[in-house]
Amino acid sequence: NLHSLYSWSFLLIHAICFVFPFPSQVVFLYTDVDILLEKYHFLDTMFILMLFGWSIIPFIYLLSFWYNNSTNAYIKIFVFNHCLGFISIIVDAVVTVDLSLRGRQGPFSHAWLTSHSVNILLVFFSSVIDIPIYSMDQKAIGRHVTAMAATGLIYFILIILLETTSWNLKIFIYRYVLFGIYRIFYKVSSRELSGYSEEEDVQNERETILNHPWRSLNSTVLIKELIKIYFKIPPTLAVRNISVAIQKEECFGLLGLNGAGKTTTFKILTGEEIATSGDVFIEGYSITRNILKVRSKVGYCPQFDALLDYMTSREILTMYARVWGIPENSIRAYVDNLLKMLYLKPQADKFIYTLSGGNKRRLSTAIAIMGNSTVVFLDEPSTGMDPLARRMLWNTVIKTRESGKVIIITSHSMEECEALCTRLAIMVQGKFVCLGSPQHLKNKFGNIYTMTIKFKTDTDDNTVQDLKDFIAKVFPGSNLKQENQGILNYYIPSKNNSWGKVFGILEKAKEDYNLEDYSISQITLEQVFLTFANPDNPRSGYEKAVP
Numbered sequence: 006n007l008h009s010l011y012s013w014s015f016l017l018i019h020a021i022c023f024v025f026p027f028p029s030q031v032v033f034l035y036t037d038v039d040i041l042l043e044k045y046h047f048l049d050t051m052f053i054l055m056l057f058g059w060s061i062i063p064f065i066y067l068l069s070f071w072y073n074n075s076t077n078a079y080i081k082i083f084v085f086n087h088c089l090g091f092i093s094i095i096v097d098a099v100v101t102v103d104l105s106l107r108g109r110q111g112p113f114s115h116a117w118l119t120s121h122s123v124n125i126l127l128v129f130f131s132s133v134i135d136i137p138i139y140s141m142d143q144k145a146i147g148r149h150v151t152a153m154a155a156t157g158l159i160y161f162i163l164i165i166l167l168e169t170t171s172w173n174l175k176i177f178i179y180r181y182v183l184f185g186i187y188r189i190f191y192k193v194s195s196r197e198l199s200g201y202s203e204e205e206d207v208q209n210e211r212e213t214i215l216n217h218p219w220r221s222l223n224s225t226v227l228i229k230e231l232i233k234i235y236f237k238i239p240p241t242l243a244v245r246n247i248s249v250a251i252q253k254e255e256c257f258g259l260l261g262l263n264g265a266g267k268t269t270t271f272k273i274l275t276g277e278e279i280a281t282s283g284d285v286f287i288e289g290y291s292i293t294r295n296i297l298k299v300r301s302k303v304g305y306c307p308q309f310d311a312l313l314d315y316m317t318s319r320e321i322l323t324m325y326a327r328v329w330g331i332p333e334n335s336i337r338a339y340v341d342n343l344l345k346m347l348y349l350k351p352q353a354d355k356f357i358y359t360l361s362g363g364n365k366r367r368l369s370t371a372i373a374i375m376g377n378s379t380v381v382f383l384d385e386p387s388t389g390m391d392p393l394a395r396r397m398l399w400n401t402v403i404k405t406r407e408s409g410k411v412i413i414i415t416s417h418s419m420e421e422c423e424a425l426c427t428r429l430a431i432m433v434q435g436k437f438v439c440l441g442s443p444q445h446l447k448n449k450f451g452n453i454y455t456m457t458i459k460f461k462t463d464t465d466d467n468t469v470q471d472l473k474d475f476i477a478k479v480f481p482g483s484n485l486k487q488e489n490q491g492i493l494n495y496y497i498p499s500k501n502n503s504w505g506k507v508f509g510i511l512e513k514a515k516e517d518y519n520l521e522d523y524s525i526s527q528i529t530l531e532q533v534f535l536t537f538a539n540p541d542n543p544r545s546g547y548e549k550a551v552p
């Protein structure tokens with residue numbers, strides 16, 4: 006679990022900074038402030054710097070809870086720290102004058118406390134003052150030392166509290182406080198969030214889930230009335246009450262245009278985001294109540310590679326194998342097998358930052374499928390891969406599914422979805438607008454054939470026009486979708502046009518209209534997808550005004 010990895014590394018860094026503030030001593034030595042170091046004074050100086058480490062590190066760790074993104078956190082906290090130190094020193098200078106007039110205490114900040122304590126130490130050591138150095142007197146450092154020790158302890162306790170309760174706290178804030186406020190202010194109609202669908206398959210799935218207990222559904226992944234709102238200004242309704250039950254050895258595809266809500270759904274399923282309402286159960290464990298258990302059951306290949314640039318492929322796989330608890334003596338063979346499966350052997354010992362985009366995706370997929378996860382989430386896994394690499398990836402995904410895992414995948418490649426998915430859903434503006442196996446969707450919504458006609462090179466324009474008139478006459482309702490360099494692409498209605506009839510007509514037309522070739526096929530998944538995802542299409546799930 007990465008979170009506990011962070012916690013342990015935090016403790017380690019804390020310990021190091023706490024125990025070894027030696028570099029500052031070297032700085033004092035070379036800047037001729039050796040009064041801080043001679044006659045055992047270095048022990049006092051070290052003590053103050055150790056206390057500074059004690060108070061500032063948990064303070065920074067606490068601030069990091071505000072951020073989702075490490076780069077953002079790093080830059081903002083860095084700037085904040087510098088400003089804090091800098092401003093404190095200015096405020097200190099101003100207030101010191103003021104204090105000398107009014108005899109009160111100064112501002113309170115870590116940077117100020119340390120710099121002030123060190124300054125007091127300097128004055129203290131260089132003059133003969135007749136009070137103990139750690140006394141609470143204005144001239145000594147007792148107050149500063151106590152403040153730093155106390156703040157460090159308070160921050161530390163706060164961190165432990167947040168680490169152990171942050172998930173529940175976030176759930177309470179998002180699901181009860183913010184969602185409640187949202188419902189009052191945005192007056193969302195109950196239909197908007199009800200999850201009711203006019204599409205029969207979607208509605209049937211929803212009713213089955215609502216009317217049966219989890220055990221009788223026998224599903225590995227159960228998504229129940231899931232809603233996600235991003236509480237920004239204005240709020241975004243990203244997922245609008247979706248329900249689906251996914252069985253063992255299924256590969257479930259989530260399709261949709263950019264911004265349809267696929268990644269958000271993934272983030273909820275992996276515990277990265279908190280669902281605003283509804284729940285997800287993985288092998289019966291609820292994501293809201295048992296997040297640690299759920300996280301130990303999923304593998305995730307995110308949309309943007311989460312890899313460590315200065316590790317090699319072999320090293321990162323070995324690291325994750327250890328995280329998964331694979332026995333140490335089998336790790337080498339296990340990693341070799343993964344590298345072989347994803348055709349990464351030539352890249353095994355190269356630094357990750359030197360790998361191509363496609364190879365990084367393969368490595369991310371390898372990390373997602375490893376270990377004894379029950380569910381593997383793949384967010385656009387084949388982006389940037391060449392056709393050969395993509396087919397190899399498909400083979401690996403199929404093998405992983407057949408090994409008993411559930412695969413949930415998003416992709417913009419319909420070919421990929423046809424090849425991998427046993428069932429899929431098309432999402433439009435956060436809602437499922439159709440659900441079923443690729444073949445079921447093609448049969449159900451494919452009430453048209455696609456027909457491609459190719460003329461011989463010497464065909465004149467009159468013959469082309471004659472054929473167009475002929476097609477319009479024999480296939481009423483046909484639609485010329487594309488005409489390009491002697492190739493015509495038609496959509497023709499399948500109603501009243503059996504395969505036999507269409508082939509018969511075209512076989513005769515081949516001779517009469519100088520055709521080189523023709524082909525007829527069932528509508529593709531891509532055409533089904535375009536029907537639903539196209540905002541201009543009345544069948545699509547688009548709504549005019551979305552809050």
Ligand SMILES: Nc1ncnc2c1ncn2[C@@H]1O[C@H](COP(=O)(O)OP(=O)(O)OP(=O)(O)O)[C@@H](O)[C@H]1O
Pocket residue numbers: 235237241242243261262263264265266267268269270308
């Ligand atoms: N952190 C966020 N804060 C606010 N809004 C967000 C956030 N992440 C996503 N959204 C919004 O939620 C909606 C769904 O976004 P999401 O990333 O889930 O779409 P997607 O289907 O995965 O798109 P793509 O195919 O481009 O990956 C979008 O309107 C997006 O702008």
